[in-house]
Structures are given as structure tokens and as C-alpha cells.
Amino acid sequence: MGPLGYSHKVFNYCGIQGQAKGLPSGLTPPLRVNTATPSSPALATQPQRRLLWRWLLVILVLLVALGTLWFGWLVRFPWHLESFDSTKAAQLSPQKRTAYEQELFSEVLHWFDPTTRYPTWEPNYYLPREQRWLEMANDGFELAHIALRVLQPSAGVKYNAGPAFKRLEKLAEQGDQGAMCMMQSIRIVASPRDVTPEVIERAQHWMVKGAELGHPQCLRMLGGRLLRGADGHPQDTQRGKALIFESIQKGYTHSLGVMALHFEEKGLRDAADVRRLYCWEIWGAKVYQAMEPMKSVRYTINQDAPVEKRTELVEHLNELRDWDPTVEECVALSQGG
Structure with missing residues (x-):
């Protein structure tokens, strides 16, 4: 207490400094709020900086997502493959086409596996198979070109099979027996996401049709299904063997x-x-x-x-x-x- 009975208090609260002098007991000086801006500009911009980083993170995530979608779409199509030259198909002799069909059908189901034609001990055995199919396609054999539209042996990649199925359907409707059989082969090796119930039904239809017309590959495939009662076909052992033996008589001795x-x-x-x-x-x-x-x-x-x-x-x-x-x-x- 001061000599006059007044209290002397020193205030240092929230930036307020002062000394009470001569005030009656129980009274305090009025508070003065410090309204001055912070001395450091960095403190004022921290919220803005946090907001900026959040937006940058959102943009980065969006770019990654878009890039992933773009890449996924890009690898669905064989951009490296040139268009098929239909004028060469008209020049391909029936004998050469028959030989090409037999070779292609013996390999397409093993497109990424070693075979006696492309054994494991040869370096890069995937690449020669792809080069051979490309050679046949450039010679006017469209089924080889269709195979390459779906499969890339050198990279182990499967492309969108939708366009191939549509093209094979069109060729089959025109009476191409090889295309009738190829429909089933591509259905087997294609990515499951491309094999719809409709594709399965059409592939089965054309396989049976090709077998009725006597194409050895269709005979072989239908015979195998009847032999074992597989793929929706009832088991008929004797008929299945008969169809397989008929395909053998026509020179198709693969996939036995x-x-x-x-x-x-x-x-x-x-x-x-x-x-x-x-x-x-x-x-x-x-x-x-x-x-x-x-x-x-x-x-x-x-x-x-x-x-x-x-x-x-x-x-x-x-x-x-x-x-x-x-x-x-x-x-x-x-x-x-």
C-alpha cells in the first residue's frame, strides 16, 4: 500500500504496461489492446502458404491420375502396327494362304510360350515369332495382321481385342473359314476384359460353322471340346476323336x-x-x-x-x-x- 492508502500495481498483461498511481483501492486502469500488426510478414502469409501447398498437391494427384488413364488407354492399342494392305490379300495364292493358316494356328495359342519352332535356347525367341507374323501380314495374310492387333509377343502385351473380333466377324460372314476358326483362337488368348458373353457365343457359333465346312482348325477345336465335354459342349468321345482324326488327315498335327x-x-x-x-x-x-x-x-x-x-x-x-x-x-x- 502507498502512503495514501492507494495500491500501487504494475501491469504487464497482453502487451499493456503501466503503473497505477493514485487510484482508489479496487480500481484498475483501463486495458489498452495492442492493435499493431505483427512485426514479421512471414507470420501473416503462413495460412496462404499452407493453402497453396494443398492446391499444388491436389493438382499433382490429378496429373498422376490423368497420366495413368492416358497410359492405360495408350497401351490398349497397337500404335506401332501399320494398317493392313488389302490389295496384297487379293494377290496371295490359296496354297500360300493355306500354309500360313496352318503355321499361325499352330503358334497363336502359344504366342508367349516356347515351341519347337521358337525354342527357349534361342535368344529373344519372342521376337522372331512376331517378325514372322509381320512378314506373313505384309505378304497379304490378314489373319496374321489381326493376331498382331491383339498380341505383341516381343513385349508380352495384349491389346484391345474388340476391333479384331469385329473384323473377324465380318470376314466370317463373307465366308472366310480361317476367320471362323480364328475367332475362337483370339477369344482364348485375348484379355478377359475383352471377352464378353456375346463374343463367346459368336466364337462358338463360327467354330461350329467352320467345322461343318471342314476347316481343319475348327475340326480340331470342336473335336477337343467334344472329346472332353468342355466349353459348353456335351461330351461325345467318339465324335470328338473322329473330328480330331479328320483334322490330322488334313495335315493339322499341332495341339494334339x-x-x-x-x-x-x-x-x-x-x-x-x-x-x-x-x-x-x-x-x-x-x-x-x-x-x-x-x-x-x-x-x-x-x-x-x-x-x-x-x-x-x-x-x-x-x-x-x-x-x-x-x-x-x-x-x-x-x-x-
């Missing part, structure tokens, strides 16, 4: 692994069964390199044959090691079985 699978499922009971299965395994391996006939049949014996006969059947298999059967021998062994 389905016959090996059929007799493998029937089981191995005696030496005749082993001989027949081994025969088809050999011919399946003549195209698809991944098949190992001796190893495959031995595995089947050890897994499925009666235990008491396994040693005997393996010995018989070993006797066939140097056997090189003709496809006609395989057919003869399979009649009625």
Missing part, C-alpha cells in the same frame, strides 16, 4: 496334347495303354516344347496305375525310349478306345 490328356484320364492298365499314351505325348511335344513325354508318362504310371503293375509298366515305357511313331500309328492305336 488333348489326346494325351484324354487317354491319361482313362487310366493305365496295361502295356497297350502306356504305348498309346506315350505316342500322343510324343506328338504333343512336337509343337509344345514344355511337354516331356517320357517324364510325363512315368509320372502318370506312378500316380494312377495299379500299384502291383507299376514296375512292369515303367519297364515297358523304358523300352519305348527310342520309338519315334508316326501320327498315323497314334490314330491306329486309338481307334475304338
Whole structure:
């Protein structure tokens, strides 16, 4: 307390400094609010800077999203592939077209796998296959061009198959039997997102139509489905084998692994069964390199044959090691079985 009974207080609150002098007890001086702007300009711009960074982040996210969509759209189409020259198709001889069809159909389902034509021990074996298809396309074989519109073996890329299906449908309507069969082949190898129920139905329709007209590839594909009762077709073993044998007679000896699978499922009971299965395994391996006939049949014996006969059947298999059967021998062994 001061000498006059007044309180002396020093205020230092919120930037207010002052000393109460001569004020009655209980009274305080009026507060003065400091309305001066902050001395640092940086403090005033921090909210704006945070807002700016947020907008930059949003823009960056949008750019990444748009870039991803653009890239996804870009890789859906084979921009590197030139348009097909239809004038060359008219100049392609029927004999060469037939040979091209047989070669293409033997490879297209294995477009990214090693085959005897493009084995694994050759460097960049994907590239020669693509170059060969391009060579056939440039010679006027449109089915090879259509295959390249969907598949790029050298890069392992599958493109949008929609335009290919439309083109094959048009060619099939014009009576192109190869296109009828190619519809089913492309349906098998195309990206699942491009294979709609309508595509499946049309591919089945044209495959059956091509088989009725006697095209060996359609015969082979329909026969395999009937043999096993697959892909919506009822099982008809005898008709399925008959169609496959007809395609073999017309020179189509690729993709015969389905016959090996059929007799493998029937089981191995005696030496005749082993001989027949081994025969088809050999011919399946003549195209698809991944098949190992001796190893495959031995595995089947050890897994499925009666235990008491396994040693005997393996010995018989070993006797066939140097056997090189003709496809006609395989057919003869399979009649009625």
C-alpha cells in the first residue's frame, strides 16, 4: 500500500504496461489492446502458404491420375502396327494362304510360350515369332495382321481385342473359314476384359460353322471340346476323336496334347495303354516344347496305375525310349478306345 492508502500495481498483461498511481483501492486502469500488426510478414502469409501447398498437391494427384488413364488407354492399342494392305490379300495364292493358316494356328495359342519352332535356347525367341507374323501380314495374310492387333509377343502385351473380333466377324460372314476358326483362337488368348458373353457365343457359333465346312482348325477345336465335354459342349468321345482324326488327315498335327490328356484320364492298365499314351505325348511335344513325354508318362504310371503293375509298366515305357511313331500309328492305336 502507498502512503495514501492507494495500491500501487504494475501491469504487464497482453502487451499493456503501466503503473497505477493514485487510484482508489479496487480500481484498475483501463486495458489498452495492442492493435499493431505483427512485426514479421512471414507470420501473416503462413495460412496462404499452407493453402497453396494443398492446391499444388491436389493438382499433382490429378496429373498422376490423368497420366495413368492416358497410359492405360495408350497401351490398349497397337500404335506401332501399320494398317493392313488389302490389295496384297487379293494377290496371295490359296496354297500360300493355306500354309500360313496352318503355321499361325499352330503358334497363336502359344504366342508367349516356347515351341519347337521358337525354342527357349534361342535368344529373344519372342521376337522372331512376331517378325514372322509381320512378314506373313505384309505378304497379304490378314489373319496374321489381326493376331498382331491383339498380341505383341516381343513385349508380352495384349491389346484391345474388340476391333479384331469385329473384323473377324465380318470376314466370317463373307465366308472366310480361317476367320471362323480364328475367332475362337483370339477369344482364348485375348484379355478377359475383352471377352464378353456375346463374343463367346459368336466364337462358338463360327467354330461350329467352320467345322461343318471342314476347316481343319475348327475340326480340331470342336473335336477337343467334344472329346472332353468342355466349353459348353456335351461330351461325345467318339465324335470328338473322329473330328480330331479328320483334322490330322488334313495335315493339322499341332495341339494334339488333348489326346494325351484324354487317354491319361482313362487310366493305365496295361502295356497297350502306356504305348498309346506315350505316342500322343510324343506328338504333343512336337509343337509344345514344355511337354516331356517320357517324364510325363512315368509320372502318370506312378500316380494312377495299379500299384502291383507299376514296375512292369515303367519297364515297358523304358523300352519305348527310342520309338519315334508316326501320327498315323497314334490314330491306329486309338481307334475304338
